[in-house]
Amino acid sequence: MKNRPVALVVLVxxxxxxxxxxxxEMRINATVETRCKIELSTNMVSFTRxxxxxxxxxxxxxPPVTVIVKTTTRxxxxxxxxxxxxxxxxxxxxxxxxxxxxxxxTASGGGFxxxxxxxxNPREIGRWNKSGTYQGTLTFNFRDxxxxxxxxxxxxxxxxxxxx
Amino acid sequence: xxARILSVLVLLPAVWSFARVPPALDQxxxxxxxxxxxxxxxxxxxxxxxxxxxxxxxxxxxxxVNVSRPWKLTLRAEGDLKGDRGGSISITNVSxxxxxxxxFINGNLVSRNPQVAASGQGPAEVRGExxxxxxxxxxxxxxxxxxxxxxxxxxx
Numbered sequence: 001m002k003n004r005p006v007a008l009v010v011l012v013x014x015x016x017x018x019x020x021x022x023x024x025e026m027r028i029n030a031t032v033e034t035r036c037k038i039e040l041s042t043n044m045v046s047f048t049r050x051x052x053x054x055x056x057x058x059x060x061x062x063p064p065v066t067v068i069v070k071t072t073t074r075x076x077x078x079x080x081x082x083x084x085x086x087x088x089x090x091x092x093x094x095x096x097x098x099x100x101x102x103x104x105x106t107a108s109g110g111g112f113x114x115x116x117x118x119x120x121n122p123r124e125i126g127r128w129n130k131s132g133t134y135q136g137t138l139t140f141n142f143r144d145x146x147x148x149x150x151x152x153x154x155x156x157x158x159x160x161x162x163x164x
Numbered sequence: 165x166x167a168r169i170l171s172v173l174v175l176l177p178a179v180w181s182f183a184r185v186p187p188a189l190d191q192x193x194x195x196x197x198x199x200x201x202x203x204x205x206x207x208x209x210x211x212x213x214x215x216x217x218x219x220x221x222x223x224x225x226x227x228x229v230n231v232s233r234p235w236k237l238t239l240r241a242e243g244d245l246k247g248d249r250g251g252s253i254s255i256t257n258v259s260x261x262x263x264x265x266x267x268f269i270n271g272n273l274v275s276r277n278p279q280v281a282a283s284g285q286g287p288a289e290v291r292g293e294x295x296x297x298x299x300x301x302x303x304x305x306x307x308x309x310x311x312x313x314x315x316x317x318x319x320x
Contacts, residue, residue: 020319022197025312026204026223028258030245030298033208034306070212070302075249077306133302 034073038081038161041066047142049150057104057141064137067112072131073163081126081161085117089153098153102143109136117157125159194230195286197237197317199223204296211300219296223260225268227317229286234320238278239271239313247307255311257299264292278316286319 045060071079089098104116105125111134112126128134204219229235239260245253255273260281262268267284284290 020195022195022317024197024199024202024315026199026202026315028204028206028219028245028296028311028313030206030217030253030309031208032253032304032306032309035208035210037210037212072211072302072304072306074306075251131303131305 032072034071034077034163036069036071036073036079036161036163038159039068039070040159045140047140049144053144053146053148055144055146058144060140060142064108064139067109067125067136067138067159069111069126069128069134069161070132071128071134071161071163075130077129077163079128079161079163080124081112081159082122083115083117083125083157083159084122085119085155085157087119087155089155091149091151091153094149094151096149096151096153098145098148100155102145103140103155104143105138105140107136107138110134112136112138117155122160195235195317195319196226196228197315198226199315206296206298209300211302215300217298217300219298222263222293222295225282225290225292225294225315227282227288227290229284229288229290229317229319231286231319233286235284235286235288236280236318236320237268237282238316238318239273239281240278240316241273241275242312242314243275245309245311247305247309249305249307251305251307251309253298253304253309257301258296259299260294260296262292262294264290268292268294273313281315 042062042065045062045065047058048061049058069081073079085100088100100117100119105114107114107125111128113124115123115125117123125138126136201221204221204223206217206219209217227237241255244255255275259272261270267290268282269280271279271281273279
């Protein structure tokens with residue numbers, strides 16, 4: 001008998017509290033697409049042979065090339081950065097060539113790998129498996145050979161990044 | 165004698181409560197909240213070019229309070245932005261600004277933690293627009309994300 005008023009009070013309070021609020025629900029949707037980009041600190045490196053060739057590797061004249069890869073990707077995708085060349089180093093006046101394979105690089109930074117150019121196949125410079133920003137450096141070397149005639153040889157390479 | 169005293173002690177809170185209940189019950193139907201539209205979208209964008217993505221629509225909020233009591237509007241995110249493939253983006257990356265300040269204030273969403281978006285003293289008729297933003301990042305997984313946000317208008 002004594003408990004009834006207490007039970008009633010609790011019930012009335014609950015009703016009053018519910019009546020003092022209003023709710024509206026809104027949905028927030030967001031889309032993130034797969035995308036990637038690559039940034040290089042320079043678009044040219046050069047090598048200079050001073051004096052007679054000794055056959056020793058010649059480092060690039062410039063500071064290491066900074067490479068930044070940015071990507072948003074699906075969990076199952078892998079991101080590859082590759083360097084592609086379509087031919088050998090060519091001397092414009094004489095038409096002489098030096099194999100692209102004579103140029104190699106040493107990489108630093110997470111996911112970046114060292115390697116050498118190949119005119120037959122794209123070569124990997126880095127691989128990652130999740131979204132993010134990845135920074136590394138590439139230091140190129142030229143493997144000189146006494147048989148290479150003096151001259152100015154040039155080669156255009158393409159650095160690309162893609163997801164699979 | 166002891167039993168009578170006990171009865172009085174039990175009944176007094178009951179009488180006191182009944183005396184206070186009618187004004188509270190009068191509030192039912194005397195506050196209204198309208199939100200439009202009921203969804204907003206953030207399109208995909210390059211994080212370098214658009215570090216902050218603006219939602220596709222402004223959100224119109226209309227509040228009507230017909231009682232002489234303080235009121236408060238809060239926004240409660242029911243969780244982080246959930247991706248279709250299981251990934252997530254912290255809801256703290258979603259913020260809003262208001263075109264009508266006061267009573268609206270700018271803020272950031274926090275998962276399951278209501279954040280004040282406006283407050284005032286009733287009676288009041290208030291109308292404002294909220295602009296939502298998503299902090300963009302290269303760290304997000306590519307996916308479609310979604311989450312519910314609850315607007316709560318409460319009389320204090």
